[in-house]
Amino acid sequence: RGEGMWEVGEQRRAGLAVAVAAALALLACWWRRQRRPVREVLLFPSPPSCTAALLAEAAGLGAEVRPCLCPLPRRDCSLSRLLRHVLSARRSLDLCLFAFSSPQLGRAVQLLHQRGVRVRVVTDAQYMELRGSQIGLLRHTGIQVRHDQESGYMHHKFAIVDRRMLITGSLNWTTQAIQSNRENVLVMEDTEYVKPFLDEFEKIWEEYNPAKYTFF
Amino acid sequence: RGEGMWEVGEQRRAGLAVAVAAALALLACWWRRQRRPVREVLLFPSPPSCTAALLAEAAGLGAEVRPCLCPLPRRDCSLSRLLRHVLSARRSLDLCLFAFSSPQLGRAVQLLHQRGVRVRVVTDAQYMELRGSQIGLLRHTGIQVRHDQESGYMHHKFAIVDRRMLITGSLNWTTQAIQSNRENVLVMEDTEYVKPFLDEFEKIWEEYNPAKYTFF
Numbered sequence: 001r002g003e004g005m006w007e008v009g010e011q012r013r014a015g016l017a018v019a020v021a022a023a024l025a026l027l028a029c030w031w032r033r034q035r036r037p038v039r040e041v042l043l044f045p046s047p048p049s050c051t052a053a054l055l056a057e058a059a060g061l062g063a064e065v066r067p068c069l070c071p072l073p074r075r076d077c078s079l080s081r082l083l084r085h086v087l088s089a090r091r092s093l094d095l096c097l098f099a100f101s102s103p104q105l106g107r108a109v110q111l112l113h114q115r116g117v118r119v120r121v122v123t124d125a126q127y128m129e130l131r132g133s134q135i136g137l138l139r140h141t142g143i144q145v146r147h148d149q150e151s152g153y154m155h156h157k158f159a160i161v162d163r164r165m166l167i168t169g170s171l172n173w174t175t176q177a178i179q180s181n182r183e184n185v186l187v188m189e190d191t192e193y194v195k196p197f198l199d200e201f202e203k204i205w206e207e208y209n210p211a212k213y214t215f216f
Numbered sequence: 217r218g219e220g221m222w223e224v225g226e227q228r229r230a231g232l233a234v235a236v237a238a239a240l241a242l243l244a245c246w247w248r249r250q251r252r253p254v255r256e257v258l259l260f261p262s263p264p265s266c267t268a269a270l271l272a273e274a275a276g277l278g279a280e281v282r283p284c285l286c287p288l289p290r291r292d293c294s295l296s297r298l299l300r301h302v303l304s305a306r307r308s309l310d311l312c313l314f315a316f317s318s319p320q321l322g323r324a325v326q327l328l329h330q331r332g333v334r335v336r337v338v339t340d341a342q343y344m345e346l347r348g349s350q351i352g353l354l355r356h357t358g359i360q361v362r363h364d365q366e367s368g369y370m371h372h373k374f375a376i377v378d379r380r381m382l383i384t385g386s387l388n389w390t391t392q393a394i395q396s397n398r399e400n401v402l403v404m405e406d407t408e409y410v411k412p413f414l415d416e417f418e419k420i421w422e423e424y425n426p427a428k429y430t431f432f
């Protein structure tokens with residue numbers, strides 16, 4: 001009879017464990033649904049600010065980093081928010097940028113590459129060779145870059161983080177645009193907007209395959 | 217008694233009318249809620265196409281218009297969809313455009329102005345005087361235009377229709393961009409995205425008030 005009691009107790013415990021697991025699964029499912037998708041509008045120009053701490057933190061240097069000696073404030077601004085969204089990538093970052101010369105954003109992309117995130121860059125052939133372009137630096141660190149061979153411009157300015165979050169707008173990733181221009185950037189996770197950009201990226205990525213480049 | 221019957225009949229009829237009106241109001245309310253917000257991504261380049269019929273229809277010329285003799289097909293494409301969204305304005309159109317030289321989009325904006333839609337245009341000072349710019353033509357027809365006096369660019373490329381629908385992306389409203397470049401345009405009615413752009417427009421509109429212009 002003692003053995004029977006033990007069996008009943010074990011069954012109860014097993015039943016309880018299954019119930020708890022089911023409840024947790026339901027809770028996780030509910031949480032995923034409840035988490036509101038990111039929907040943000042960033043406006044530029046962004047006030048001058050120091051992003052050294054933000055980038056050092058992303059590099060995993062934490063407290064080891066020497067305090068930055070620049071006199072700029074470390075504030076929450078459109079540039080810091082843009083950097084944080086880009087740095088949130090865990091698996092992939094797909095960039096489709098007409099012009100890319102911002103050292104801060106270049107550093108962020110390099111950090112992601114070092115962290116093992118799959119980075120792909122599509123850019124415009126006419127602009128990538130200009131002085132200050134980050135494209136050469138990115139290539140040197142081993143990041144895959146493809147460009148157009150068309151007469152028209154590859155004028156997109158978008159990034160897709162983990163195939164889930166779209167960052168797009170009028171802003172080229174240049175210091176001039178960030179600090180001086182009136183610009184906008186949308187950060188969005190709505191599938192209806194993200195999906196066409198994902199498809200556009202894959203289409204352009206294939207069309208700009210270097211195997212198809214022609215040389216004169 | 218006959219009179220009493222008549223009164224009852226009248227009361228019934230009045231009751232029925234009220235019930236029908238209430239049902240219609242509820243239906244309208246439900247329909248407004250059910251109508252899915254516009255969420256569209258337009259990609260460019262847009263294939264060459266004839267927009268004469270579309271613009272003639274918008275001008276209220278209907279069947280009277282002479283058939284266009286150009287050999288281009290009249291197809292549904294990113295340009296025609298963009299034009300239709302712009303032409304859907306009933307009360308207001310707020311434009312914030314770095315470069316505006318497309319004759320078709322210029323014609324659409326003029327039509328709206330003639331139709332009594334309140335059109336306001338904000339643009340970049342360096343680009344508005346370039347050859348082919350539509351800004352001069354719009355000013356001549358009496359449309360209010362304001363521009364920056366800043367060293368940075370007024371680099372936005374967005375339009376707001378009836379303070380409800382936002383049209384924004386990488387596309388400047390130029391023929392080069394429409395026909396030759398890789399570009400994107402988002403068409404959206406989500407308040408979370410529209411509101412910051414509405415506020416940005418009003419802010420810039422006030423900042424670029426001609427009363428504040430300085431002349432050298």
